[in-house]
Amino acid sequence: MIIHRRAALRASLAGAAVLAAPAVLRAQEALDQTKIIVGFAPGGTSDVAARHLADKLVPAYARNALVDNRPGAAGRIGIEALKSAPPDGRTLLLTPASTVTIYSAVYKKLSYNPFTDLLPVSLVCTFVHGFAVGPMVPAEVKTLAQYAAWAKANPAKSSCGNPGEGSFPHFLSMLLARGLDAPMQPIPYRGGVQPLADMAAGQLASLMLPDGAFLAFTKDGRARVLATSGEKPSPFYPDVATFADQGIKDIVVTEWFGIFAPPATPPAIVNRAADAIAKGLTDKALGEVYAQTGMVPKASTPAQLSAMIKSDSETWTPRIKAMGFQPIE
Numbered sequence: 001m002i003i004h005r006r007a008a009l010r011a012s013l014a015g016a017a018v019l020a021a022p023a024v025l026r027a028q029e030a031l032d033q034t035k036i037i038v039g040f041a042p043g044g045t046s047d048v049a050a051r052h053l054a055d056k057l058v059p060a061y062a063r064n065a066l067v068d069n070r071p072g073a074a075g076r077i078g079i080e081a082l083k084s085a086p087p088d089g090r091t092l093l094l095t096p097a098s099t100v101t102i103y104s105a106v107y108k109k110l111s112y113n114p115f116t117d118l119l120p121v122s123l124v125c126t127f128v129h130g131f132a133v134g135p136m137v138p139a140e141v142k143t144l145a146q147y148a149a150w151a152k153a154n155p156a157k158s159s160c161g162n163p164g165e166g167s168f169p170h171f172l173s174m175l176l177a178r179g180l181d182a183p184m185q186p187i188p189y190r191g192g193v194q195p196l197a198d199m200a201a202g203q204l205a206s207l208m209l210p211d212g213a214f215l216a217f218t219k220d221g222r223a224r225v226l227a228t229s230g231e232k233p234s235p236f237y238p239d240v241a242t243f244a245d246q247g248i249k250d251i252v253v254t255e256w257f258g259i260f261a262p263p264a265t266p267p268a269i270v271n272r273a274a275d276a277i278a279k280g281l282t283d284k285a286l287g288e289v290y291a292q293t294g295m296v297p298k299a300s301t302p303a304q305l306s307a308m309i310k311s312d313s314e315t316w317t318p319r320i321k322a323m324g325f326q327p328i329e
Contacts, residue, residue: 034062036259037085037093039078041071044191045210045293049124049257050094052289056280061273062090074164075099076111083117087265089273094124097255098168101312105320106166108327114313118260120305122274124281125295126256128230129169130211130237131176132223134199137206144227144246147206148180155183161195161207162188166328169208171316172229172251174323176208179248199223210255211236212294229253236294250319256298258305270302 034057036050047069054065070078075095085091098106100114112118133141136157141150151158160177162170165188177184187204189195192213198204200222207223211234217223218237227243228234229251243251259277261270278299280286287297300308 030059031062031088031090033064033066034090034092035066035068037068037070037078037081037091039070039072039075039081039093039095039099042069045127045212045295046094046096046257048293049290049295052286053094053124053259053277053280056283056286057276060279061276074103074166076103079112079118082260082262083112085262087262087269089261089265089269091262092121092273093118093260094257095260096257097309097312100258100260100309102168102171102316102320103166104313105317105325106328108329114309117263119263119265119270120302120309121259121261121270122277122302123298123300123305123308124257124259124277125290126254126298127210127212127295128228128234128254129172129208130214130225130229130234130240131173131206131208131227131243132199132214132217132225133206134204134223135202136199136204137224139224142224142226143241144176144180144243144248147226148182151180151182151184151205157205158183158185159187159205160184161199161204162186163192163195163209164188164190166325168253168255169210171320171323171325172253173208174325175251176243176248179243179250196223210294212292215292215294227251234294235296236291256308257295258300258309274299274302 036054038046038050040046050067054067057065070081078093082093104110141147160173162173173186192209195204195207199207200217211228214223214225225237225240227246228237228240229243231252281297281299290297
């Protein structure tokens with residue numbers, strides 16, 4: 001009986017290995033197709049990042065790759081779409097840091113858990129935010145201290161646009177007003193296109209956005225960037241001092257876009273996607289395209305991205321609450 005039991009055990013283990021083998025094999029083979037969900041409209045920075053990355057996943061990761069735009073609810077609809085997708089590597093999500101790090105403090109009710117409802121795969125790129133002024137502000141204003149003096153002398157004109165209530169730029173503008181002890185009326189928009197136009201037309205004094213948004217406007221003099229949010233000067237504005245270097249020590253922020261997979265996706269598939277992304281991000285042409293909108297390609301392991309989410313959330317959630325921000329319905 002002992003011999004028979006051992007034989008049966010060996011047969012059972014061999015059978016399990018045979019059943020498991022196709023799954024492992026599939027994790028290594030190129031998929032027929034993959035799609036990257038983007039929770040924002042076509043043409044925006046996240047859409048650009050996703051489309052050029054998708055091109056680099058062919059053919060090593062998938063024989064065909066496309067972008068599926070699911071705009072609405074500040075990126076939350078895209079995350080909902082990822083949650084319900086099959087965990088087979090055919091569906092990924094590109095989303096900004098804010099949706100998985102600060103939204104629990106921004107919204108009263110969040111329909112997903114950023115730590116359990118999506119699996120980190122890899123960073124895609126990083127970017128910093130910039131504070132810029134337009135023609136409403138006199139040309140001699142070139143530093144934050146000079147802007148603060150102008151704002152105090154012209155409180156009715158000192159407006160500061162941002163791309164939406166509860167966005168990172170919104171919170172950074174609140175911190176800036178507090179740090180400068182200057183009047184700065186926050187003006188939330190729906191995205192960054194309209195506030196850029198308003199500032200260039202002299203209808204808005206200042207604006208907080210990812211610094212790449214200002215590139216076309218600074219080239220022809222329609223905007224002047226006064227500070228950027230990185231630990232060191234932005235590669236796109238090397239002569240502009242950071243917020244910290246100008247005395248606003250609590251504005252040191254590098255935001256990012258990351259790729260995520262549905263929950264329960266096997267680790268082998270997650271790791272293969274991360275490897276394909278890392279390889280794609282080394283492409284020189286992709287880097288040049290990203291630079292046009294202020295993005296710096298940067299890959300990571302799944303574990304590194306997970307750690308970043310935890311760290312950013314632990315840093316910003318209490319800060320947002322301390323600002324007295326009232327969560328959005």
